[in-house]
Amino acid sequence: MERSTSRQSRKKVVAVVGGGLVGALNACFFAKRGFDVELFESREDIRRAKIVKGRSINLALSHRGRQALKHIGLEEKIVAQGIPMHARMIHSLNGKQSPIPYGRKGQYILSVDRANLNKELLTAAETYPNTKMNFDHKLQDWNAETGLMTFARLDGSKEQVKADLIVGCDGAFSAVRKQFLRRSRFDYSQTYIPHGYMELTMLPINGEFAMKPNYLHIWPRNTFMMIALPNLDKTFTCTLFMPFEDFEKITTGDEVIEFFQKYFPDTIPLIGADTLQRDYFRLPAQAMVSVKCNPYHIGDACVLMGDAAHAVVPFYGQGMNAGFEDCIVFDEIMDQFNEDFSAVLPEYTRVRVPDDHAIADLAMYNYIEMRAHVNSKWFLFRKYVDNILYFFMPKTIIPLYTMVTFTRTRYHEAVKRWHWQNKVINRGLLLSAVGAVLGSSYLLIKNPPDINKLIVSAEKMWDRLVALRTL
Ligand code: FAD
Ligand code: EGU
Numbered sequence: 001m002e003r004s005t006s007r008q009s010r011k012k013v014v015a016v017v018g019g020g021l022v023g024a025l026n027a028c029f030f031a032k033r034g035f036d037v038e039l040f041e042s043r044e045d046i047r048r049a050k051i052v053k054g055r056s057i058n059l060a061l062s063h064r065g066r067q068a069l070k071h072i073g074l075e076e077k078i079v080a081q082g083i084p085m086h087a088r089m090i091h092s093l094n095g096k097q098s099p100i101p102y103g104r105k106g107q108y109i110l111s112v113d114r115a116n117l118n119k120e121l122l123t124a125a126e127t128y129p130n131t132k133m134n135f136d137h138k139l140q141d142w143n144a145e146t147g148l149m150t151f152a153r154l155d156g157s158k159e160q161v162k163a164d165l166i167v168g169c170d171g172a173f174s175a176v177r178k179q180f181l182r183r184s185r186f187d188y189s190q191t192y193i194p195h196g197y198m199e200l201t202m203l204p205i206n207g208e209f210a211m212k213p214n215y216l217h218i219w220p221r222n223t224f225m226m227i228a229l230p231n232l233d234k235t236f237t238c239t240l241f242m243p244f245e246d247f248e249k250i251t252t253g254d255e256v257i258e259f260f261q262k263y264f265p266d267t268i269p270l271i272g273a274d275t276l277q278r279d280y281f282r283l284p285a286q287a288m289v290s291v292k293c294n295p296y297h298i299g300d301a302c303v304l305m306g307d308a309a310h311a312v313v314p315f316y317g318q319g320m321n322a323g324f325e326d327c328i329v330f331d332e333i334m335d336q337f338n339e340d341f342s343a344v345l346p347e348y349t350r351v352r353v354p355d356d357h358a359i360a361d362l363a364m365y366n367y368i369e370m371r372a373h374v375n376s377k378w379f380l381f382r383k384y385v386d387n388i389l390y391f392f393m394p395k396t397i398i399p400l401y402t403m404v405t406f407t408r409t410r411y412h413e414a415v416k417r418w419h420w421q422n423k424v425i426n427r428g429l430l431l432s433a434v435g436a437v438l439g440s441s442y443l444l445i446k447n448p449p450d451i452n453k454l455i456v457s458a459e460k461m462w463d464r465l466v467a468l469r470t471l
Contacts, residue, residue, distance in 0.1 A: 011036045011130070015149065015163035017139050017176050019043075021114070022306030022323040023169030024121035028072040029327050030167070031128035033334065038163065039125060040151060042138035042170075047119045057199060057237045058229045059117075060085070060216065060317035061110040062405045068324035071331065074124055078117060082110030083230045088383070089215035092376040095266040099215060100383045107406055109216070109317070111229040139175040142166060144183075144298050165341055166302040169323075172289055174308035180298065187294045193313055193367060196244045196285030202228065202236040202271045209234050210270040220379045221263050223371055238271065247285040253277040288313050292360050294353045297345035305330065310356040315366040316404060322359050325408070326352060358411035362404070389425070397421050 014030045016023050019041030027039045043049070061082060069075040086108040087099040102108055125131050134151075137159065142149040147166060151159045168176025180186050202210050209230060211217055217228040217236070224246070228238040250259055256277050260268050268276065291311040297303045306323030330348050337343040374382075386399040398421070403414035 012164040013038060013162070014165045014167060015040060015161065016167045016169055017149075018168070018170035018174075018306070018308065019118075019122060019133070019135070020169065020171055020306070021118055021121065021320050022308075022327065023167075024118060024125050025068060025072065025324060026167055026169055026305060026327050026330075027125035027131055028074075028121065028128070029331050031125060031131045032072060033331075033339065034130065035165075037125070037128070037131040038134060038161065039131065040134045040137040040139060040149075040161075043135065045122070045133070045135045046115060047122060057115075058111050058113055058231055059320055060229065061112045061117075062317065062321050064318075064325040064328075064408055065321040066110075067408060068328050071328060072124060074120065078112060078120060079110060081116060081120075081232065082112040083232065084108040084214055085111055085216045085229070087215055089212060089217045090376050090380055091217060091219045091264075091266060093221070093263070093265070097212075098376075098380055100380065100387065103402060103406055108214075109405060111216070111231070113231060139170065142176065142179060142302075144179050144301060147301050165300075168302065168304040168308045169306045170308050172291055172307040172311035174304065176302065177293070177304055177308055179302070180293065180304070183298070187292075189292050190311075191290045191364075193288050193290070193364075194243045194245070195241050195367070195371075196247055196287055197314075198240045198242075198247070198280065198283065198285045200238040200240060200271060200276060200279040202238055202267070203275065204234040205270070207234070209236070211236060218379070219264050219267070220370065220374045220376050222373065222375055224263050225370060225374075226264055226267070238267070242285070244285060244287075250280070253281075256280045290360055290364055292357055294357075295346075295349040296352060297349050300341035300345055303330070303345050303348060309352075310360055312360045312363040313367050314363070315370060316359065316363040316401075318359050318363065318404060322356060322411070326356070329355075355411040358415045359404070362400075362411070362415065397425065 012035055014035040014037050016027045016030065016037060016039045019027075019039050023039060023041070027037050031037045061078070066075050066079070069078050085102070087101040090098045090100065092098070122133065126133060136154050137151040138153075140150045140152045140158075147162055147164065149161050149163070149166065151161065153159065166176060168174050170176055181188060204210060211228070213230040213234075215230075217226075217238075219226040223243060225241045226238055227241070228236040230236055250256055257268065257273055260276060271279075289311055290313050291307070293304070293309065296305070296309050305326040307319065309326065310322065312319050312322065329352050330344070333344050333347050333351065337347060386401075389397040390399055390402065398417070400414060400418045403409045403417065404411065407414075409417070
């Protein structure tokens with residue numbers, strides 16, 4: 001009796017491992033609930049760092065991520081520092097640009113600066129008196145039985161810390177997750193895709209954005225693809241996605257220009273030939289990995305969130321958004337189960353695993369689909385069809401990306417609904433095809449055409465088909 005009251009009166013210590021996007025956000029969520037929060041980050045404080053290394057410079061923030069920021073009162077501030085992207089801008093090989101809106105007016109995604117977002121989140125976490133930030137603390141090992149963690153410092157020293165709950169937000173190569181791997185009945189899979197990515201900077205031209213700023217620019221070229229997001233300093237960060245084996249084939253500056261001349265000719269004058277060559281060889285192409293696991297928790301002692309639980313390939317722009325939503329889902333379950341970790345953790349796994357696995361699958365599916373046959377024409381066609389169906393039947397046919405990007409529909413529900421919609425669309429197509437055949441047969445029987453006219457028109461049709469192919 002006495003023990004339990006003393007346990008309840010003592011504030012529980014929550015150790016958040018990883019001070020990246022999800023870790024810093026999570027520190028705010030736990031601090032807001034009144035826990036004693038200790039955040040441990042292996043790198044130095046990026047607010048003081050001169051060079052910020054790490055992954056992609058900017059990210060697309062959408063509804064799920066924004067909702068999470070709203071919970072900690074940071075939505076407005078981050079939105080004000082982001083650049084709205086109301087549409088994609090599809091760049092065809094011939095330089096033609098075609099915008100396709102993301103949704104109705106007011107439906108847009110935001111291009112945000114990763115480093116800036118991380119800094120704002122760390123600062124927000126620090127404003128709570130019950131948080132303590134520990135930089136230069138790299139988790140080496142921890143004990144699932146005792147909750148004792150061992151951290152390595154840059155000076156070679158070690159530090160041991162105990163916590164009531166360990167929250168693993170230490171990214172795709174999570175050290176927290178290592179202990180999970182040693183346990184029985186832990187499912188784990190990791191897949192590297194054959195593509196790598198490389199970031200190229202497009203500087204302003206005459207002090208202005210080199211391209212229209214309020215768009216997500218896309219150059220879909222089947223196996224090669226480039227995406228560009230605007231930054232506040234009027235630059236664009238272009239991300240080139242390409243199989244590693246093709247990256248390796250390009251070894252000289254001339255070959256870089258040759259390659260861009262062939263696939264992204266409109267970008268050469270915008271990026272500039274020398275910048276292009278310099279950026280291309282500055283860093284080797286980066287790998288992309290997809291990680292799925294289950295469960296996300298060990299007893300009442302440890303839980304994984306963000307990339308540590310589910311790294312996804314970036315072909316839906318949802319990695320961070322999903323990680324941020326993890327924090328909301330956990331928070332909602334904390335309310336439901338009165339902050340009782342032994343009940344909250346299993347429930348979090350039960351609820352969240354199907355959704356994170358669904359977005360991991362969707363992102364991988366989109367990667368395979370884009371690589372297989374998405375050139376600019378196909379991309380435009382598909383998105384037009386999506387938007388047209390949505391326009392005429394907004395209650396029935398909601399594009400998948402709309403559910404994923406602009407709602408908090410559970411990812412696995414979105415997938416289910418998408419399958420159902422596809423069935424409806426296919427039935428509709430089949431029905432209209434059957435109707436068309438029956439209808440035209442009837443008309444043909446009623447008024448048989450002159451056979452000579454028919455042959456001429458068939459020839460014309462053929463010419464048109466050939467013309468279409470060579471467009
Ligand atoms: P991370 O950002 O990886 O942070 C992990 C932190 O833990 C780091 O600070 C690291 O230093 C620290 N750490 C690691 N190991 C230890 C240790 N042993 N001890 C202590 N600390 C440790 N998502 C989107 O939503 N929209 C996008 O447009 C988008 N675009 C992307 C484009 C690319 C090219 C890539 C690669 C990813 C993209 N993502 C996007 C995904 C997004 O980057 C990740 O999902 C997000 O960064 C995950 O955040 P996190 O905090 O879980 O992990
Ligand atoms: C990739 C890298 C267009 C940032 C998926 C769309 C992405 C982003 C799309 C990166 C694409 C692809 C969607 C958003 C977004 C599209 C989306 C991909 C942001 C299906 C910084 N993707 N990304 N889908 O619909 O839902 O515009 O690096 F080319 S935002 Cl691959 Cl919405």
